[in-house]
Amino acid sequence: MPDARLITQPAPEEALSVSEVAARIRAQISEDPLLASCAVIGEVQSSMRSTAGHEYLTLRDAESTLDAVRFRGSIRPGEEVPAVGEIVILIGRIDLYTPRSRYQLIASTLIRPGGIGLLSQELEALKRKLQAEGLFDAARKRPIPLAPQGIAIVTSRSGAVLHDVIRVLRGSAPQTRLLLVHAPVQGATAPAELAEAIRRANAHAAREARAGIGSAPSVILLARGGGSSDDLSAFNSEELLRAIAASQLPVLSAVGHESDVTLADLVADDRAGTPSIAAARLSPNLDLIRARPLQLLGRAYQEMQRIVLQCAAELREGGRSLIASGPENQIEREEERLAQMGDDLMRGARLSLRGAAHQVRQAHLLLAALSPLAILSRGYAMVEGEGGSIVRSWRQAPVGREILVRLAEGSLVANVKRSEKGGRDGGKAS
Incomplete structure (x- = not known):
């Protein structure tokens, strides 16, 4: 590769536009006779048929994936959409979708040789193995606490799922203590890091329980948002499933959407359709x-x-x-x-x-x-503004406003002299 410092800076009119680059790549692909007419075999990772009648597929093998499209005219009347995990052969040509510079297979023919792919076979074999060991049995499932005072949340700190769970719990159970145990929820390292997060949550809860901390976590919420079967593959890994089965704390699994069922859902003590549903379930119904x-x-x-x-x-x-x-x-x-x-x-x-x-x-x-009085007895206070409204933010108490501060014993009337925006670590909430 030439040193970028030795390349003369081109004039703007000499630089290629994005569209020109895409067009050149497309031309190169179209000139390759092997790509102009080819047969590709793979396992169906995802498949759907649009309202317009076109079919969109993703094929995979152990190392790569390939997007493919079958236009309506290539699909026989009554032909079923290929199932996820099915082995298929697509015959067609490789083309570049220039608006996104993404290559795909334009298929004119689909052949079903029969059987399921290696990855699906491995998943079914693992499922049978764990079932034979009794890890799916209802007898080993533990009840999820009715109103846990502490919850360990195993998920990614950067995802929207964490914010959804905190929003639900803070709205319905503000007294509940939340402990985030971060782990990536997809990618090559996700299975090992999720399993380690389960073990860390158990160790943390055990230390706090020995110390007599009443708000020690009593349940683990394992959460992840929706995605493709490949995105959710970490929750089918044996390493994570073994960690869930060995957990001393009961585990509530909330992975993907209602229709997504992973092996983690089957091994966990219980399952919720979505992370938000799980958070609502862990909120005490007084x-x-x-x-x-x-x-x-x-x-x-x-x-x-x-x-x-x-x-x-x-x-x-x-x-x-x-x-x-x-x-x-x-x-x-x-x-x-x-x-x-x-x-x-x-x-x-x-x-x-x-x-x-x-x-x-x-x-x-x-x-x-x-009871709110129990919270006040631990040194907290409840602040009321005009009309008895609860003050949750510094914006609700402007300078000069009279407020009522309720304590465990008695109350104080005060005037706001200064307000600060402040903030807390979003990683952990308590």
Whole structure:
């Protein structure tokens, strides 16, 4: 390659335009007889048919991909769109799409030799292997916490997904502590780095739990936005799947869109259709939490009522048997059985009430933890502006404005003397 410093600077009129470069490349391609008429075999990575009737495909092998197009006139009536993973042979010519300087195969004929591609075969083999090991079994799935006080988010710090998740959680669960564990979500290094992020999230949560930090993460949200099957391939890697299966924290997978199902979704403890849906699911529903004690008491009452009715029926049956048999030893046996039934009734009632009382206490503790007063007791304050509106930004409290500062004990009335824009690290929010 010549040294750029030795090239004489050309005049503007001597420089090639972008269109001229594209035209020259297209001319070179069209002059190659091998590219003017060729047959290409590959595995279908993506395929779609437009409303105009044209078909757009991407073929791949282990090292490369190639875009292809079949125009409506080349497609037979009733012919199905090639499925992802299917092996096909396309016959046509290589051309350059000059508006984007992107070469593609203009196919006139499609042949289906049968079978699926190597990459799809490997994915199916891995799926069967993990299924045989029981990694997809419902019995090993752990419940996702109802109202986690801490959430570890495994995703890329640069993607829109992180901002969507934070927006949903900050709107519905501002008291929840969020921990970002960054990892790239696609590319050659993504599988290893995502697996390491899962392990780091577990280690961080374990350290905080040992230190008695109540807001230590209790669940991992594994998130990524939509993309092609190739874009999502990191979430089908065995290294990441093993890390998910070994996680001490339950894992909620939210990869791609509702229609995208990866092996990570199958190994994780649960799956959400999108990252935003997952964030909404991890937000505590206070109405449901408040209703929980009443539901538990109702179940305990129904169980006691069932036991009483069952015992009453057995008592009536026992009385009829006594009257029919008559011997004194029969009466003694029935009296003993009735006494035992009475003891069982009382024991069952006490156990039911004790269990219900325990769950009522747990729900009460959860409500107390979610209460705004609990947050204030840790040294935070709630600021109100005019009309009792909550002040969330410095813009809502201009200089000279009177504000009310509510503390855990009492409140303060203050005038704003100075305001600062400020900011926090977008990498971690708490």
